[in-house]
Amino acid sequence: xxxxxxxxxFSPEELSxxxxxxxxxxxxxxxQKKLKKAKVLIVGAGGLGSPIALYLAAAGVGTxxxxxxxxxxxxxxxxxxLYSVDQVGRSKAxxxxxxxxxxxxxxxxxxxxxxxxxxxxxxxxxxxxxLDGTDNFPTxxxxxxxxxxxxxxxxxxxxxxxxxxxxxxxxxxxxxxxCLYPSPPPxxxxxxxxxxxxxxxxxxxxGTIQVNEAIKIILGKGKPxxxxxxxxxALGMTFDExxxxxxxxxxxxxxxxxxxxxxxxKHVCGTLKYDEISVWELKDHSDFVLVDVRETxxxxxxxxxxxxxxxxxxxxxxxxxLDPEKEIIVHCKSGQRSGKACEQLIENNxxxxxxxxxxxxxxxxxxxxxxxNY
Ligand code: ZN
Numbered sequence: 040x041x042x043x044x045x046x047x048x049f050s051p052e053e054l055s056x057x058x059x060x061x062x063x064x065x066x067x068x069x070x071q072k073k074l075k076k077a078k079v080l081i082v083g084a085g086g087l088g089s090p091i092a093l094y095l096a097a098a099g100v101g102t103x104x105x106x107x108x109x110x111x112x113x114x115x116x117x118x119x120x121l122y123s124v125d126q127v128g129r130s131k132a133x134x135x136x137x138x139x140x141x142x143x144x145x146x147x148x149x150x151x152x153x154x155x156x157x158x159x160x161x162x163x164x165x166x167x168x169x170l171d172g173t174d175n176f177p178t179x180x181x182x183x184x185x186x187x188x189x190x191x192x193x194x195x196x197x198x199x200x201x202x203x204x205x206x207x208x209x210x211x212x213x214x215x216x217x218c219l220y221p222s223p224p225p226x227x228x229x230x231x232x233x234x235x236x237x238x239x240x241x242x243x244x245x246g247t248i249q250v251n252e253a254i255k256i257i258l259g260k261g262k263p264x265x266x267x268x269x270x271x272x273a274l275g276m277t278f279d280e281x282x283x284x285x286x287x288x289x290x291x292x293x294x295x296x297x298x299x300x301x302x303x304x305k306h307v308c309g310t311l312k313y314d315e316i317s318v319w320e321l322k323d324h325s326d327f328v329l330v331d332v333r334e335t336x337x338x339x340x341x342x343x344x345x346x347x348x349x350x351x352x353x354x355x356x357x358x359x360x361l362d363p364e365k366e367i368i369v370h371c372k373s374g375q376r377s378g379k380a381c382e383q384l385i386e387n388n389x390x391x392x393x394x395x396x397x398x399x400x401x402x403x404x405x406x407x408x409x410x411x412n413y
Pocket of ligand 1 (some may be wrong): 212215216217218219285286290291292293315
């Protein structure tokens with residue numbers, strides 16, 4: 040009788056889709072209903088976020104949120120299996136939503152095309168748990184702190200070269216990330232994936248383990264990785280496990296906490312010396328100087344209104360034309376050359392410097408399709 044009532048909550052298509060879950064005693068209609076009701080936030084739709092989003096959607100997790108301000112780059116396709124060639128240059132969050140709804144139209148997907156910051160981290164409150172797919176330390180600490188302050192479990196994963204880590208933080212009185220690593224490493228000490236490289240399949244392995252833990256938490260079954268820190272070595276093909284205890288001295292979750300509110304993420308990428316801004320943020324931004332460091336022939340193809348033109352090759356001698364007190368946003372075609380210009384500005388004591396992520400191509404692709412792309 041109870042099962043019939045349960046089953047009525049699913050459409051015939053859903054019953055067929057989830058039949059392999061329904062047949063499992065540990066899931067069954069009750070568990071599938073829990074999955075359908077669950078709201079999961081995925082922070083970062085990159086290497087880890089790709090398998091995380093795909094498997095959560097396929098499993099029938101009813102509400103997914105995706106936070107990612109990035110755009111799909113060709114170099115992402117080696118591991119970010121959520122995306123395809125025709126999505127290069129487009130918003131990751133939008134592309135992800137499109138793909139996930141193709142995979143499972145019975146779920147809702149909400150997207151946030153912005154970097155997670157202390158200002159928007161409150162979106163975590165709307166979800167039951169968070170899966171951390173970030174690739175940098177400032178955001179990882181922000182996710183950890185926000186999850187603790189808002190009382191949400193944090194399914195953590197990270198990857199580097201051939202090594203991966205997984206754990207479940209802030210769950211049933213277990214430890215948080217700061218209990219193990221009290222504060223972020225000094226900036227620039229640890230390279231990110233772009234600099235250090237990563238084996239393409241590694242985020243697939245680590246991300247699917249995160250999903251496994253998330254599903255167990257939602258179902259209330261099995262033994263989640265709470266208080267346990269899993270270490271995976273892809274070359275040696277070994278899984279090791281460290282005990283992770285809540286630290287009474289922890290500045291966040293300890294007995295006398297000193298961290299009582301969220302601190303801003305200073306840099307979107309832990310190793311960058313300058314900040315980045317997305318084309319969506321730029322659209323609503325005001326009071327800044329826009330600098331175009333491309334060559335003259337590129338500006339004849341397409342240019343942004345009001346941008347000051349200083350080609351990268353002349354940048355060192357001409358940066359004195361810029362006011363160090365003003366916010367300076369630099370762009371080029373795709374964000375590489377403007378990144379170099381940003382570094383030069385920072386070295387010369389310019390304080391408010393931002394690189395336009397994805398360059399003018401991202402602008403044309405996502406904001407003003409009327410312009411020419413090249
Ligand atoms: Zn802690």
